Amino acid sequence: MSHRRLSPWETLLIALFALFFLAEVSLVIRQERTQIFATTAQKVGSALIDFAQTRSQLLLRNPDESFEQYERRISTENFDTQSLYSKLYAVQVARLRYGFARRGLKTSELDEFYQRPGSDIAILEVGKTLFDNGAALRSKGVPAEVKGWRRSILSIFRAKPRPKGQAAG
Numbered sequence: 001m002s003h004r005r006l007s008p009w010e011t012l013l014i015a016l017f018a019l020f021f022l023a024e025v026s027l028v029i030r031q032e033r034t035q036i037f038a039t040t041a042q043k044v045g046s047a048l049i050d051f052a053q054t055r056s057q058l059l060l061r062n063p064d065e066s067f068e069q070y071e072r073r074i075s076t077e078n079f080d081t082q083s084l085y086s087k088l089y090a091v092q093v094a095r096l097r098y099g100f101a102r103r104g105l106k107t108s109e110l111d112e113f114y115q116r117p118g119s120d121i122a123i124l125e126v127g128k129t130l131f132d133n134g135a136a137l138r139s140k141g142v143p144a145e146v147k148g149w150r151r152s153i154l155s156i157f158r159a160k161p162r163p164k165g166q167a168a169g
Contacts, residue, residue: 034103034137041096041134048089048127055081056120081120090115096130105133 006014058077061070093114100106109129113122 034140037096037099038134038137041100041130041137044089044092044096045127045129045131045134048093048123048130051085051089052120052124052127055084055123059120078119081123082116085117085123093126093130100133100137103137105137107133 055077059074065073093110097110097114100110107129109125110133113126117123117126
């Protein structure tokens, strides 16, 4: 049984096929992770919007409530809102903020309010920002990833090889 050696072109072709296959697998995995991240951001954003709206309903003044009672109740409700936010959402929001920053999606609303939003209005802004950023990330989709990869691959092939025997310089 004789073994035939592969020509350099056949070896190159096999190597390119393997490279493109690995690149495609990597692209699919990255895109799937991005979609999962975006979906999580939208879910957390939606939950924060609901949370903020529910908490703001608690701040409405009751008709039989004196102004002093109302002020005390608002202070207590705001404290409770901050406490619940810290327990239920702060860690998730911080993780999502970091994930968006890594992907180049930084927003002043998220940077300003994510650690300790001062009110239900700030929590609502954080929720809307997470939801909108998640939607923007989901809409980027595969075409943007593919275009980026195609540009980098084409730039490699556009580099002109030096003729043999010619020195670099």
